[in-house]
Amino acid sequence: MDPRKAPAILLLGSGGLPVARRIQALYPQARVLGLAGRVEGADATYAEFGETLRGLYRDDRPIIALCAAGILIRSLAAQLAGKGAEPPVLAVAEDGSAVVPLLGGLGGVNRMAREIAAQLEVAPAITTSGELRFGTCLLEPPAGYALADIEQGKRFVSDLLGGESVRVEGEAPWLEAANLPLADQARRVIHVTAEQRVDARDELLIHPRVVAARIDGDADAAGVRQALATAGLASGALACLLAAPARMTDAALASCADELGVPLRFVVDETALPPLHQHLSGIRLYRAAQPLEVERIGRRRGRLTVVGLGPGAAEFMVPATRRALDEAEDLLGYETYIRMAGPFRPEQVLHCTDNREELQRARHAFELAASGRRVVVVSSGDPGVFAMAAAVLEALDDNRDPRWLQVELQVFPGVSAALATAAKAGAPLGHDFCLISLSDNLKPWEVIEQRLDHAGAADLAMAFYNPISRARPWQLARALEIVARHRRPETVVVLGRDIGRPAEALTLTSLGELRPEQVDMRTLVIIGSSLTRRIPRPDGQDWVYTPRWYR
Ligand code: SAH
Numbered sequence: 001m002d003p004r005k006a007p008a009i010l011l012l013g014s015g016g017l018p019v020a021r022r023i024q025a026l027y028p029q030a031r032v033l034g035l036a037g038r039v040e041g042a043d044a045t046y047a048e049f050g051e052t053l054r055g056l057y058r059d060d061r062p063i064i065a066l067c068a069a070g071i072l073i074r075s076l077a078a079q080l081a082g083k084g085a086e087p088p089v090l091a092v093a094e095d096g097s098a099v100v101p102l103l104g105g106l107g108g109v110n111r112m113a114r115e116i117a118a119q120l121e122v123a124p125a126i127t128t129s130g131e132l133r134f135g136t137c138l139l140e141p142p143a144g145y146a147l148a149d150i151e152q153g154k155r156f157v158s159d160l161l162g163g164e165s166v167r168v169e170g171e172a173p174w175l176e177a178a179n180l181p182l183a184d185q186a187r188r189v190i191h192v193t194a195e196q197r198v199d200a201r202d203e204l205l206i207h208p209r210v211v212a213a214r215i216d217g218d219a220d221a222a223g224v225r226q227a228l229a230t231a232g233l234a235s236g237a238l239a240c241l242l243a244a245p246a247r248m249t250d251a252a253l254a255s256c257a258d259e260l261g262v263p264l265r266f267v268v269d270e271t272a273l274p275p276l277h278q279h280l281s282g283i284r285l286y287r288a289a290q291p292l293e294v295e296r297i298g299r300r301r302g303r304l305t306v307v308g309l310g311p312g313a314a315e316f317m318v319p320a321t322r323r324a325l326d327e328a329e330d331l332l333g334y335e336t337y338i339r340m341a342g343p344f345r346p347e348q349v350l351h352c353t354d355n356r357e358e359l360q361r362a363r364h365a366f367e368l369a370a371s372g373r374r375v376v377v378v379s380s381g382d383p384g385v386f387a388m389a390a391a392v393l394e395a396l397d398d399n400r401d402p403r404w405l406q407v408e409l410q411v412f413p414g415v416s417a418a419l420a421t422a423a424k425a426g427a428p429l430g431h432d433f434c435l436i437s438l439s440d441n442l443k444p445w446e447v448i449e450q451r452l453d454h455a456g457a458a459d460l461a462m463a464f465y466n467p468i469s470r471a472r473p474w475q476l477a478r479a480l481e482i483v484a485r486h487r488r489p490e491t492v493v494v495l496g497r498d499i500g501r502p503a504e505a506l507t508l509t510s511l512g513e514l515r516p517e518q519v520d521m522r523t524l525v526i527i528g529s530s531l532t533r534r535i536p537r538p539d540g541q542d543w544v545y546t547p548r549w550y551r
Contacts, residue, residue, distance in 0.1 A: 053065070219252050233277075301408050306379070
């Protein structure tokens with residue numbers, strides 16, 4: 001299964017956990033999500049069922065919910081009117097006694113229902129007439145084959161349901177076990193062919209992906225389609241694009257492959273290719289007898305993604321990061337953060353390292369990515385805030401190895417500790433502010449003192465990262481002294497400890513009262529500006545905000 005489509009298994013109560021784990025055994029990349037406060041022992045928690053469900057649905061994720069079908073229908077109702085993603089959605093009884101495919105007929109929901117039902121040893125509640133009658137979804141050919149036209153396919157299936165018989169031309173091994181109304185003289189034909197054919201109402205056209213197109217000149221999708229057409233081949237028969245390794249960073253080539261919806265592979269050695277079919281200007285078409293195993297042809301461009309997990313809670317992680325984590329083959333980072341980002345599939349390689357070996361970790365990440373792997377480097381919060389993104393770029397800057405330069409490098413933002421803490425407290429960073437790391441591991445302490453002095457004079461609100469540690473015991477007290485030159489003792493101070501994690505604690509105090517003992521390395525310290533204020537909120541604690549004005 002496409003790892004981007006890892007199912008989410010949703011639980012409303014702990015009772016369903018054993019069944020959820022049995023389903024997860026079928027889809028090891030799936031995550032079990034439990035309602036916070038109600039479910040113990042899930043892989044992650046969520047706060048609100050409807051919102052979470054709609055988010056997953058929008059994100060095109062298969063959903064397996066252990067709850068009443070009605071709850072799912074009601075929660076998704078508003079979403080269904082719009083066009084857009086329609087991932088598989090299944091309701092499974094908490095005790096595993098019923099498996100009900102609800103939505104996502106073309107996304108393979110019935111196949112999932114059959115798999116899950118077999119695992120739970122019950123009968124799936126399949127209601128799709130075509131599937132019931134023929135024992136297979138004709139519109140969902142296996143990997144290596146592409147359906148030419150889904151709308152035409154739907155008409156074709158309804159003709160068969162209406163009593164038409166059918167014959168098969170070409171090789172369709174997966175249909176052998178199906179229960180089709182076959183007849184040698186049938187007007188309706190399932191054609192399995194790489195050749196281009198004119199769409200006809202009485203045909204179901206399926207293309208085996210047997211063609212690889214090597215691009216030597218300029219890349220554009222229209223040109224590739226044209227070349228296929230000239231060779232008499234259907235665009236659906238295209239399995240991949242090929243190019244020389246020197247073109248790994250060619251953006252036009254990558255977007256051409258995207259537009260055609262096929263992978264791009266880089267080949268040095270022509271011997272592994274299928275036979276040459278036709279050579280047109282700048283494009284060589286290779287054609288195999290069977291669907292191509294693209295993963296075996298040449299290699300792909302490696303990818304290095306630097307992500308930030310946010311402060312901790314899964315809801316505060318950006319979806320692109322979740323996807324990158326799911327797609328990763330290698331993950332590098334401080335062990336605590338890697339564990340926070342899991343669970344992972346057994347084949348995903350975790351390279352857990354000590355927090356201080358950042359440059360070495362970055363180099364290792366480049367080496368892996370340069371060999372064609374999908375690599376993710378994990379930070380907490382935002383990767384660009386006192387974290388791995390700068391180390392990764394520094395490694396690249398130091399060592400402009402041509403192989404490293406060919407890696408597809410991306411940095412995804414995350415919710416940094418200062419922003420997560422500020423949001424908990426209200427809006428202490430609601431006006432101009434600065435972020436300062438009090439760690440003098442990589443910068444001289446004098447620089448830090450100078451910055452604190454200037455930030456104090458500029459009346460900026462400040463967020464302190466790395467405020468204190470066993471190796472740096474005195475620095476925080478000294479920093480507070482410097483700030484106190486510019487701020488009154490009543491200046492509002494916010495301490496956020498383990499924000500977004502189970503042990504989360506938010507403390508409001510003042511510059512005069514703050515003691516370094518209240519702070520540790522898991523704390524983010526916000527010092528207000530001269531205007532930062534507290535206002536009461538109903539639960540007894542105060543809101544903190546810095547007004548947008550000076551008056
Ligand atoms: N890249 C991270 C910061 C790494 S520096 C980010 O953007 O958040 C590590 C420091 O960040 C810690 O010493 C602490 O001051 C702060 N920090 C990180 N996560 C935190 C959390 N969940 N709660 C409070 N502070 C946190």
